[in-house]
Amino acid sequence: MGSLLEPILKKGKLMYLKPAVVTALLACSALSAGAQVPAEKAVKYRQSAFTLMGSHMSRLSAALKGDAPSDKAALAFSGDVIELMSRTAFEGFVPGGDQTGSKAQPEVWKEMPKFKELTKAMQAEAVKLRAATQSGDSAEIKAAFGATAKACKACHDPYLAK
């Protein structure tokens, strides 16, 4: 939901706006979510963020198994990358645009509200994971890591081509 529309909806005043105004606001709203990522660069943009998120999820997984450095700075760095990338990646699902090389299913755009709900759930888990990595407590990190991985999978299952 774009920043222009939210305050209006929050105030429950949408019904008082003329249809043309609502349409214009919705158009702005839809654009504003991804307006900053040019459509022709959207695939590369989001794949870059997912590459880094995935890499640091793997790194945390290895650290939890004792196969990678698990000093506090290394863990917190991964937490920072995962959390920021969880927000960055989803800027890349702009309307239309080139889909070359993308594994995102067309259902993403057809079911945008559901997709965004799953996205927000994942981002919320990533915030908790970041906090856990800052604490350095391995049990806390393990729990938050599991919840984040589950939230990733909840979206990959319906929306990512196998």
Added chain:
Amino acid sequence: MGSLLEPILKKGKLMYLKPAVVTALLACSALSAGAQVPAEKAVKYRQSAFTLMGSHMSRLSAALKGDAPSDKAALAFSGDVIELMSRTAFEGFVPGGDQTGSKAQPEVWKEMPKFKELTKAMQAEAVKLRAATQSGDSAEIKAAFGATAKACKACHDPYLAK
């Protein structure tokens, strides 16, 4: 400082090691900065970080020109991405590994101390740029943006293939 070296330094035993051992340990330490990125994934990893850094530098540039949203949250988000990616990207310059698709010149690895110095200078500017975006002051952002772009170029000129 790499994790291999740290415990030794922490225990204050470095003076008891032979010079050759110290040299070897320091080499490991230098390597460990990128040891978390597998060599076969290094190109994709660093290019992902550079893609996002470049995208947000363009976004800030557009915002400074009035061609993109310049609300404080949008600016600060770009500052966050640029600063974190400035640290993430340079994990990807691991020794050896596949260079397929990379535009990084072989001189990067031949002149690693100089390359790292330029990297650190750029990262320092990115820290200032992040702080400027958080302030929301456009003159401050403009100055920090210029200094960061200059620091990017200082490394691109000798080390990035045209």
